Amino acid sequence: MTELLPHPATGDLFASPVPPGTGWPGDPAVADTPVAATPAAVRRLARTEDLGELDARVSVCRACPRLVRWREDVAHTKRASFATQPYWGRPVPGWGVSDPRVLVVGLAPAANGANRTGRIFTGDRSGDWLFASLHRVGLATQGTSLHAADGLELVGTRMIATVRCAPPQNKPSVAERDTCAPWISAELALVVDTVEVVVALGGFGWDATIRSFAGLGWEVERPRPRFGHGAEARLAGPDREVTLLGCYHPSQQNTFTGRLTEPMLDDVLRRAAVLGRIDP
Numbered sequence: 545m546t547e548l549l550p551h552p553a554t555g556d557l558f559a560s561p562v563p564p565g566t567g568w569p570g571d572p573a574v575a576d577t578p579v580a581a582t583p584a585a586v587r588r589l590a591r592t593e594d595l596g597e598l599d600a601r602v603s604v605c606r607a608c609p610r611l612v613r614w615r616e617d618v619a620h621t622k623r624a625s626f627a628t629q630p631y632w633g634r635p636v637p638g639w640g641v642s643d644p645r646v647l648v649v650g651l652a653p654a655a656n657g658a659n660r661t662g663r664i665f666t667g668d669r670s671g672d673w674l675f676a677s678l679h680r681v682g683l684a685t686q687g688t689s690l691h692a693a694d695g696l697e698l699v700g701t702r703m704i705a706t707v708r709c710a711p712p713q714n715k716p717s718v719a720e721r722d723t724c725a726p727w728i729s730a731e732l733a734l735v736v737d738t739v740e741v742v743v744a745l746g747g748f749g750w751d752a753t754i755r756s757f758a759g760l761g762w763e764v765e766r767p768r769p770r771f772g773h774g775a776e777a778r779l780a781g782p783d784r785e786v787t788l789l790g791c792y793h794p795s796q797q798n799t800f801t802g803r804l805t806e807p808m809l810d811d812v813l814r815r816a817a818v819l820g821r822i823d824p
Contacts (some may be wrong), residue, residue: 551630554693561619561633564604568662569693572599572637580605583723590726595734599637602708602727608720611709615659618710623656632662635709638731639664640702643738645820646683648674649728649749651793652707652716659710663692664703673794673809674745681814682822700822704731706752714795725755732756739786741819742779743812746793747771753788754779762786773804774812787819 550557556567564573577600580586589601606612619633636653653659657668665671666689678701679687685697707716707724716724732739736757744750750771754764757779769777775790791804791812798804 558630560631573603580607587726590730602637605635615710618655631660638704640698644702645740646701646816647742648703650705650745651748653710655710661691670794677809729756741787741816743789743816
């Protein structure tokens, strides 16, 4: 028998993982949202001109069998500290404003973070660091991100993951990255007209950003810019440029060791706010 548990914010009951269209806060999908079950289907279904529909299709994708098994196994077994909570257990779509000036590109959802809450960078230590900094520099309305119904909003900003499902050991395979690539490419195409600056969290996000812009026909500096914390590169479109900023990922490995400090993170995100012309 499928166990039903209450959502921590609303009290509604959901199975884990959450079926689409059952009322989970922020769920973009409905019961008949088309499901991509193969890489070819991802490429086909990513071709939509509607951002909300793209989010919905992302959120029900099943094209990578290993990732589907992992995200759903985690959603059923749960971490002990979250044993009384339902898990989202599905791919995590982008989140934030639909006309962003600042775009934040990360790696993938955390197994017990976004894979639990259904919102990118929400419910784990990395998100705690990231949203606290976004709030300090004026890019988020509050400094905590707990669940999809907590009232948090981003200011002039959108967040996306390169790979939309939680991968084992936070390491998607090259094939899984490539299968998921049409989603980020399609999302970028729909928002790029307003984007002024991209913040890439880690080398994975940096490389994915460059590949995705190149796929849209934008020119990248030569030699190819290398990732580093505080690194800046120019991405040249038909009639304007976008700045790419590098930032160490706010993973526990980086924050616990002091490789990334709060001032370091604030400096990059404050630079993004300035380039995006967003007043704190």
